[in-house]
Amino acid sequence: MSRVMAWVQERLPVSGADLRELTNEPVPNHLKHWWFALGGTPAYLFVVQIATGILLAVYYQPSPETAYESVRYITEEAAYGWFLRGLHKWAATLMIAAVILHQMRVFFTGAYRKPREINWMVGMCLLICTLMLGFTGYSLVYEQLSYWGATVGANIAGSVPFVGGLMRDMLLGGEVYNQHTLPRFFILHAAVLPVALTLLVGIHIAIIRVQGVSELHFEQEQKSRDEHFNFFPDHLYTELMIGLVLMILLAALATILPATLGAKADPLTTPEIIKPEWFFYVAFRWLKLFSGTVAVLSTGFIVFVMFIWPLIDAWIRRHTRFTEASVWIGMCAVLAIIGLTIWEAVVSH
Numbered sequence: 001m002s003r004v005m006a007w008v009q010e011r012l013p014v015s016g017a018d019l020r021e022l023t024n025e026p027v028p029n030h031l032k033h034w035w036f037a038l039g040g041t042p043a044y045l046f047v048v049q050i051a052t053g054i055l056l057a058v059y060y061q062p063s064p065e066t067a068y069e070s071v072r073y074i075t076e077e078a079a080y081g082w083f084l085r086g087l088h089k090w091a092a093t094l095m096i097a098a099v100i101l102h103q104m105r106v107f108f109t110g111a112y113r114k115p116r117e118i119n120w121m122v123g124m125c126l127l128i129c130t131l132m133l134g135f136t137g138y139s140l141v142y143e144q145l146s147y148w149g150a151t152v153g154a155n156i157a158g159s160v161p162f163v164g165g166l167m168r169d170m171l172l173g174g175e176v177y178n179q180h181t182l183p184r185f186f187i188l189h190a191a192v193l194p195v196a197l198t199l200l201v202g203i204h205i206a207i208i209r210v211q212g213v214s215e216l217h218f219e220q221e222q223k224s225r226d227e228h229f230n231f232f233p234d235h236l237y238t239e240l241m242i243g244l245v246l247m248i249l250l251a252a253l254a255t256i257l258p259a260t261l262g263a264k265a266d267p268l269t270t271p272e273i274i275k276p277e278w279f280f281y282v283a284f285r286w287l288k289l290f291s292g293t294v295a296v297l298s299t300g301f302i303v304f305v306m307f308i309w310p311l312i313d314a315w316i317r318r319h320t321r322f323t324e325a326s327v328w329i330g331m332c333a334v335l336a337i338i339g340l341t342i343w344e345a346v347v348s349h
Helices: 002-011 016-023 040-057 067-076 081-108 117-139 144-158 164-172 181-211 231-256 278-289 292-307 309-319 325-346
Strands: 026-028 228-230
Touching: 040 081, 040 181, 040 231, 067 081, 081 117, 081 231, 081 278, 081 325, 117 144, 117 181, 117 278, 117 292, 117 309, 144 164, 164 181, 278 292, 278 325, 292 309, 309 325
Parallel strands: none
Antiparallel strands: 026 228
């Protein structure tokens, strides 16, 4: 072993001390708490998604004639297919929840303020990519609800002024759901969006490395002599423990609440009740409250405001006395999101 290490050391003259020096960025003490270090959770779940997704793709066949049967084979016949599909489903659910919670934590702690405005916008792109991954993955099953959910989603995209028709045609491969739609969804889900998400995560982490982690100070805590700890090995061990807990949780959820399979998609029969996945409940309820164009335009405006919120917040703080207006606005927004989500979840139509 010593000869092997000497051989590697001669060709890659990097010592353990050099690696520790490279990775030992001082980390603020508040990151010892999981809820302040939520960024690592979706990253770990994304790795689980990639690993399980590759294994599922071995059997999945993205065409209207074969998609449902291939998912049925994975669920009922392939060795441990039901478990891998359950891991993939629950990792997706927890990943979306973790990204949303991370975005909320950044918002309510003001960690998007100067000089971190660009990283907030990168985070918004990450959130949108994550939601699109959930939408395209849900649509691949070719169940009755996933088929009509994809159809409704494409029709919503088609109602966007000026570019709606182009967006719908690019998504579906035509004006309506057809034999080209599932392959497009599969390419988006298995290639385009994961690559985009990986690049965005790399940019996100690079900006954090350049700017450093945002410092949070709490009045109730006494300042200690050392308010930081090393990334390696202290924070790395924390992330590894979080990963172990998540793996146990995912295994339990996939076993106790496995992914199910509904009725096969029937383009000629519209279900009485069409509901998307839970993370789109708020948008679905919003669309039901207003006409199509108004709902789409208002949703786009809300997303745009979220993108440029650091600039809006800076203007409010500079020109008014409401320096923490963002907290109250954020609380109202969260309550509205929770209310609309629950409303859509409990109604039967």
